[in-house]
Amino acid sequence: MVIKMIIGCHVNFTNEQQLLGSVKQAIEYGANTFMFYTGAPQNTIRKNLENNLILEAHKLMKENNIELKNVICHAPYIINLANNKDPEKWNFSINFLKQELERCKTLGVKYIVVHPGSAVGIEKSIALHNISSALNLIVKDDAPMILLETMAGKGTECGSTLEEIKIILENVDSNYIGVCLDTCHLNDAGYTLNNFDDLLKEIDENIGLEKVHCIHLNDSKNPLGTHKDRHENIGFGTIGFDSLLNVLLNKKLKDVPKILETPFINREYPPYKFEIASLKKQQFNPNLMEDIVAFYKKLL
Ligand code: FE
Ligand code: FE
Ligand code: ZN
Numbered sequence: 001m002v003i004k005m006i007i008g009c010h011v012n013f014t015n016e017q018q019l020l021g022s023v024k025q026a027i028e029y030g031a032n033t034f035m036f037y038t039g040a041p042q043n044t045i046r047k048n049l050e051n052n053l054i055l056e057a058h059k060l061m062k063e064n065n066i067e068l069k070n071v072i073c074h075a076p077y078i079i080n081l082a083n084n085k086d087p088e089k090w091n092f093s094i095n096f097l098k099q100e101l102e103r104c105k106t107l108g109v110k111y112i113v114v115h116p117g118s119a120v121g122i123e124k125s126i127a128l129h130n131i132s133s134a135l136n137l138i139v140k141d142d143a144p145m146i147l148l149e150t151m152a153g154k155g156t157e158c159g160s161t162l163e164e165i166k167i168i169l170e171n172v173d174s175n176y177i178g179v180c181l182d183t184c185h186l187n188d189a190g191y192t193l194n195n196f197d198d199l200l201k202e203i204d205e206n207i208g209l210e211k212v213h214c215i216h217l218n219d220s221k222n223p224l225g226t227h228k229d230r231h232e233n234i235g236f237g238t239i240g241f242d243s244l245l246n247v248l249l250n251k252k253l254k255d256v257p258k259i260l261e262t263p264f265i266n267r268e269y270p271p272y273k274f275e276i277a278s279l280k281k282q283q284f285n286p287n288l289m290e291d292i293v294a295f296y297k298k299l300l
Contacts, residue, residue: 008034019054029272035261083120104143115149132171180212188220188225217244219231265289274292
Protein backbone atom coordinates (compact mmCIF):
# COMPACT_ATOMS: atom_id res chain seq x y z
CA MET A 1 0.00 0.00 0.00
CA VAL A 2 1.40 3.37 -0.99
CA ILE A 3 0.74 6.02 1.62
CA LYS A 4 0.68 9.59 0.48
CA MET A 5 2.93 11.76 2.60
CA ILE A 6 3.46 15.48 2.22
CA ILE A 7 6.74 15.89 3.99
CA GLY A 8 9.47 18.48 3.91
CA CYS A 9 11.63 20.60 6.14
CA HIS A 10 12.96 24.02 6.80
CA VAL A 11 15.29 25.10 3.95
CA ASN A 12 17.46 28.16 3.21
CA PHE A 13 16.34 31.15 1.18
CA THR A 14 19.49 32.97 0.12
CA ASN A 15 19.76 36.41 -1.48
CA GLU A 16 21.38 34.97 -4.61
CA GLN A 17 19.18 31.93 -5.27
CA GLN A 18 16.00 32.88 -3.39
CA LEU A 19 13.10 30.43 -3.92
CA LEU A 20 15.06 28.48 -6.55
CA GLY A 21 17.72 27.63 -3.97
CA SER A 22 15.03 26.53 -1.51
CA VAL A 23 13.50 24.17 -4.08
CA LYS A 24 16.91 22.69 -4.96
CA GLN A 25 17.61 22.02 -1.29
CA ALA A 26 14.20 20.41 -0.73
CA ILE A 27 14.84 18.07 -3.67
CA GLU A 28 18.28 17.19 -2.28
CA TYR A 29 16.59 16.15 0.98
CA GLY A 30 14.00 13.97 -0.76
CA ALA A 31 11.22 16.30 0.33
CA ASN A 32 8.02 17.01 -1.61
CA THR A 33 7.42 20.30 0.17
CA PHE A 34 9.43 22.81 2.23
CA MET A 35 9.31 25.84 4.52
CA PHE A 36 11.46 28.95 4.27
CA TYR A 37 11.97 32.39 5.79
CA THR A 38 12.16 35.21 3.23
CA GLY A 39 15.43 36.28 4.92
CA ALA A 40 17.13 35.75 8.29
CA PRO A 41 14.48 34.66 10.84
CA GLN A 42 15.96 36.93 13.52
CA ASN A 43 15.87 40.16 11.50
CA THR A 44 13.63 42.01 9.06
CA ILE A 45 16.16 42.88 6.36
CA ARG A 46 14.70 41.64 3.06
CA LYS A 47 16.04 41.75 -0.48
CA ASN A 48 13.89 42.38 -3.57
CA LEU A 49 12.52 39.25 -5.18
CA GLU A 50 13.79 38.39 -8.63
CA ASN A 51 11.15 37.34 -11.09
CA ASN A 52 13.32 35.03 -13.21
CA LEU A 53 14.30 33.06 -10.08
CA ILE A 54 10.63 32.65 -9.16
CA LEU A 55 9.79 31.32 -12.63
CA GLU A 56 12.72 28.91 -12.56
CA ALA A 57 11.75 27.77 -9.07
CA HIS A 58 8.15 27.07 -10.13
CA LYS A 59 9.38 25.11 -13.15
CA LEU A 60 11.71 22.98 -11.06
CA MET A 61 8.91 22.36 -8.55
CA LYS A 62 6.61 21.13 -11.29
CA GLU A 63 9.26 18.76 -12.62
CA ASN A 64 9.68 17.31 -9.13
CA ASN A 65 6.02 17.12 -8.05
CA ILE A 66 6.33 19.81 -5.42
CA GLU A 67 3.00 21.62 -5.27
CA LEU A 68 2.89 25.33 -4.46
CA LYS A 69 -0.14 24.83 -2.24
CA ASN A 70 2.01 22.73 0.12
CA VAL A 71 4.85 25.23 0.44
CA ILE A 72 5.00 27.22 3.68
CA CYS A 73 6.62 30.54 4.54
CA HIS A 74 7.54 31.38 8.15
CA ALA A 75 7.47 34.98 9.38
CA PRO A 76 10.53 36.14 11.37
CA TYR A 77 10.11 35.44 15.07
CA ILE A 78 11.05 38.93 16.20
CA ILE A 79 7.71 40.36 15.16
CA ASN A 80 5.37 40.55 18.14
CA LEU A 81 1.67 41.22 17.65
CA ALA A 82 0.84 40.70 21.33
CA ASN A 83 2.44 43.72 22.96
CA ASN A 84 1.48 47.26 21.96
CA LYS A 85 3.14 49.15 24.84
CA ASP A 86 5.42 50.69 22.25
CA PRO A 87 2.98 51.59 19.44
CA GLU A 88 5.85 52.15 17.02
CA LYS A 89 7.14 48.60 17.49
CA TRP A 90 3.65 47.13 17.30
CA ASN A 91 2.93 49.01 14.06
CA PHE A 92 6.27 47.89 12.67
CA SER A 93 5.30 44.26 13.28
CA ILE A 94 1.95 44.78 11.58
CA ASN A 95 3.46 46.52 8.56
CA PHE A 96 6.24 43.99 8.24
CA LEU A 97 3.74 41.13 8.24
CA LYS A 98 1.74 42.93 5.55
CA GLN A 99 4.90 43.12 3.44
CA GLU A 100 5.59 39.44 4.06
CA LEU A 101 2.12 38.62 2.73
CA GLU A 102 2.94 40.59 -0.41
CA ARG A 103 6.24 38.73 -0.81
CA CYS A 104 4.44 35.39 -0.40
CA LYS A 105 1.90 36.45 -2.99
CA THR A 106 4.66 37.33 -5.45
CA LEU A 107 6.28 33.94 -4.81
CA GLY A 108 2.97 32.13 -5.27
CA VAL A 109 3.07 30.80 -1.70
CA LYS A 110 -0.31 30.24 -0.05
CA TYR A 111 0.50 30.01 3.67
CA ILE A 112 2.61 31.92 6.16
CA VAL A 113 3.20 30.68 9.72
CA VAL A 114 3.27 33.34 12.43
CA HIS A 115 4.05 33.04 16.15
CA PRO A 116 1.17 34.73 18.01
CA GLY A 117 3.60 36.75 20.15
CA SER A 118 4.65 37.33 23.76
CA ALA A 119 2.82 39.40 26.38
CA VAL A 120 6.04 40.75 28.04
CA GLY A 121 4.73 42.85 30.91
CA ILE A 122 1.07 43.11 30.01
CA GLU A 123 -1.85 40.95 31.02
CA LYS A 124 -2.39 37.79 29.00
CA SER A 125 -6.00 38.64 28.15
CA ILE A 126 -4.95 42.03 26.79
CA ALA A 127 -2.09 40.46 24.85
CA LEU A 128 -4.50 37.99 23.21
CA HIS A 129 -6.79 40.86 22.34
CA ASN A 130 -3.87 42.79 20.79
CA ILE A 131 -3.04 39.83 18.57
CA SER A 132 -6.59 39.71 17.22
CA SER A 133 -6.62 43.50 16.70
CA ALA A 134 -3.35 43.32 14.79
CA LEU A 135 -4.63 40.44 12.68
CA ASN A 136 -7.76 42.43 11.87
CA LEU A 137 -5.48 45.02 10.27
CA ILE A 138 -3.51 42.40 8.32
CA VAL A 139 -5.77 39.54 7.23
CA LYS A 140 -7.02 39.83 3.66
CA ASP A 141 -9.01 37.15 1.85
CA ASP A 142 -7.13 37.60 -1.41
CA ALA A 143 -3.69 37.31 0.22
CA PRO A 144 -1.84 34.23 1.47
CA MET A 145 -3.39 32.79 4.65
CA ILE A 146 -1.83 33.44 8.05
CA LEU A 147 -1.39 30.32 10.19
CA LEU A 148 -1.01 30.89 13.94
CA GLU A 149 1.46 28.44 15.43
CA THR A 150 0.75 26.65 18.70
CA MET A 151 3.53 27.59 21.11
CA ALA A 152 5.40 25.88 23.96
CA GLY A 153 4.52 28.57 26.49
CA LYS A 154 8.09 29.70 27.09
CA GLY A 155 8.23 32.94 29.08
CA THR A 156 5.12 34.99 28.33
CA GLU A 157 4.35 33.35 24.96
CA CYS A 158 0.72 33.49 23.86
CA GLY A 159 -0.99 30.62 22.07
CA SER A 160 0.35 27.72 24.10
CA THR A 161 -3.13 26.40 24.87
CA LEU A 162 -5.91 25.53 22.46
CA GLU A 163 -8.16 27.88 24.44
CA GLU A 164 -5.83 30.81 23.79
CA ILE A 165 -5.69 30.08 20.07
CA LYS A 166 -9.47 29.83 20.12
CA ILE A 167 -9.83 33.22 21.82
CA ILE A 168 -7.51 34.86 19.27
CA LEU A 169 -9.39 33.34 16.33
CA GLU A 170 -12.80 34.25 17.75
CA ASN A 171 -11.84 37.92 17.81
CA VAL A 172 -10.57 38.01 14.24
CA ASP A 173 -13.35 39.27 11.98
CA SER A 174 -12.33 37.14 9.01
CA ASN A 175 -12.59 33.40 8.79
CA TYR A 176 -9.60 33.45 6.47
CA ILE A 177 -7.04 32.43 9.08
CA GLY A 178 -5.64 29.04 10.05
CA VAL A 179 -3.42 27.19 12.49
CA CYS A 180 -0.06 25.41 12.43
CA LEU A 181 0.43 22.63 14.99
CA ASP A 182 3.99 22.15 16.25
CA THR A 183 4.41 18.73 17.89
CA CYS A 184 7.36 19.82 20.07
CA HIS A 185 5.45 22.88 21.22
CA LEU A 186 2.30 20.84 21.94
CA ASN A 187 4.34 18.41 24.04
CA ASP A 188 6.12 21.18 25.92
CA ALA A 189 2.81 22.96 26.46
CA GLY A 190 1.44 19.82 28.14
CA TYR A 191 -0.49 18.07 25.34
CA THR A 192 0.61 14.46 24.97
CA LEU A 193 1.03 13.10 21.45
CA ASN A 194 0.71 9.50 22.67
CA ASN A 195 -3.06 9.49 22.12
CA PHE A 196 -3.17 11.56 18.99
CA ASP A 197 -6.79 10.82 18.11
CA ASP A 198 -7.89 12.22 21.48
CA LEU A 199 -5.80 15.33 20.93
CA LEU A 200 -7.24 15.77 17.44
CA LYS A 201 -10.71 15.64 18.93
CA GLU A 202 -9.78 18.35 21.39
CA ILE A 203 -8.29 20.45 18.58
CA ASP A 204 -11.40 19.95 16.51
CA GLU A 205 -13.66 21.05 19.36
CA ASN A 206 -11.62 24.19 20.12
CA ILE A 207 -10.35 25.29 16.75
CA GLY A 208 -11.77 23.06 14.02
CA LEU A 209 -9.58 20.55 12.21
CA GLU A 210 -10.28 22.27 8.89
CA LYS A 211 -8.26 25.23 10.18
CA VAL A 212 -5.05 23.16 10.43
CA HIS A 213 -2.99 23.77 7.28
CA CYS A 214 0.53 22.96 8.46
CA ILE A 215 2.21 20.68 10.97
CA HIS A 216 5.70 21.20 12.35
CA LEU A 217 6.91 17.68 13.00
CA ASN A 218 9.58 17.82 15.70
CA ASP A 219 10.63 15.67 18.62
CA SER A 220 11.24 17.43 21.95
CA LYS A 221 14.29 17.47 24.24
CA ASN A 222 12.05 17.98 27.27
CA PRO A 223 9.27 16.15 29.12
CA LEU A 224 5.58 16.94 28.75
CA GLY A 225 4.50 20.36 30.01
CA THR A 226 7.95 21.83 30.69
CA HIS A 227 7.39 24.95 28.50
CA LYS A 228 10.94 24.83 27.10
CA ASP A 229 10.74 24.72 23.28
CA ARG A 230 13.88 22.81 22.41
CA HIS A 231 13.45 20.68 19.30
CA GLU A 232 15.01 17.22 19.03
CA ASN A 233 15.68 14.92 16.07
CA ILE A 234 12.85 12.57 15.13
CA GLY A 235 12.81 9.56 17.47
CA PHE A 236 15.52 10.86 19.81
CA GLY A 237 13.34 12.91 22.12
CA THR A 238 10.54 12.52 24.61
CA ILE A 239 7.76 12.23 21.99
CA GLY A 240 9.37 9.35 20.15
CA PHE A 241 9.36 7.98 16.62
CA ASP A 242 6.07 6.04 16.77
CA SER A 243 4.00 8.95 18.05
CA LEU A 244 5.46 11.28 15.41
CA LEU A 245 4.88 8.68 12.69
CA ASN A 246 1.27 8.47 13.89
CA VAL A 247 0.88 12.19 13.30
CA LEU A 248 2.42 11.90 9.85
CA LEU A 249 0.17 9.00 8.85
CA ASN A 250 -3.09 10.26 10.37
CA LYS A 251 -5.81 10.07 7.70
CA LYS A 252 -7.59 13.21 8.88
CA LEU A 253 -4.43 15.21 8.25
CA LYS A 254 -3.28 13.48 5.08
CA ASP A 255 -3.47 16.66 2.95
CA VAL A 256 -1.68 18.82 5.52
CA PRO A 257 2.04 19.41 4.87
CA LYS A 258 4.41 18.15 7.60
CA ILE A 259 7.55 20.22 8.07
CA LEU A 260 10.64 19.15 10.06
CA GLU A 261 12.43 21.82 12.13
CA THR A 262 14.83 19.47 13.88
CA PRO A 263 18.36 20.48 14.94
CA PHE A 264 21.50 20.01 12.84
CA ILE A 265 23.83 17.23 13.96
CA ASN A 266 26.88 18.68 15.74
CA ARG A 267 25.40 22.05 14.74
CA GLU A 268 26.80 21.41 11.29
CA TYR A 269 25.05 18.68 9.34
CA PRO A 270 21.39 18.94 8.25
CA PRO A 271 19.45 15.87 9.44
CA TYR A 272 16.56 16.21 6.99
CA LYS A 273 17.60 13.86 4.17
CA PHE A 274 17.96 11.02 6.68
CA GLU A 275 14.97 11.85 8.84
CA ILE A 276 12.70 12.09 5.81
CA ALA A 277 14.04 8.78 4.50
CA SER A 278 13.36 6.99 7.78
CA LEU A 279 9.87 8.49 8.10
CA LYS A 280 9.07 7.44 4.53
CA LYS A 281 10.27 3.92 5.35
CA GLN A 282 8.29 4.14 8.59
CA GLN A 283 11.29 2.75 10.38
CA PHE A 284 13.34 4.32 13.13
CA ASN A 285 17.06 4.50 12.43
CA PRO A 286 18.95 4.33 15.74
CA ASN A 287 22.18 5.18 13.88
CA LEU A 288 20.74 8.32 12.34
CA MET A 289 23.29 10.70 13.83
CA GLU A 290 26.30 8.54 12.88
CA ASP A 291 24.94 8.03 9.35
CA ILE A 292 24.47 11.76 8.86
CA VAL A 293 27.97 12.64 10.04
CA ALA A 294 29.49 9.93 7.84
CA PHE A 295 27.48 11.06 4.81
CA TYR A 296 28.42 14.71 5.03
CA LYS A 297 32.07 14.03 5.91
CA LYS A 298 32.42 12.04 2.69
CA LEU A 299 30.93 14.93 0.77
CA LEU A 300 33.51 17.38 2.09
FE1 FE B 1 7.66 28.58 14.39
FE1 FE C 1 7.54 25.36 14.74
ZN1 ZN D 1 9.90 25.63 18.62
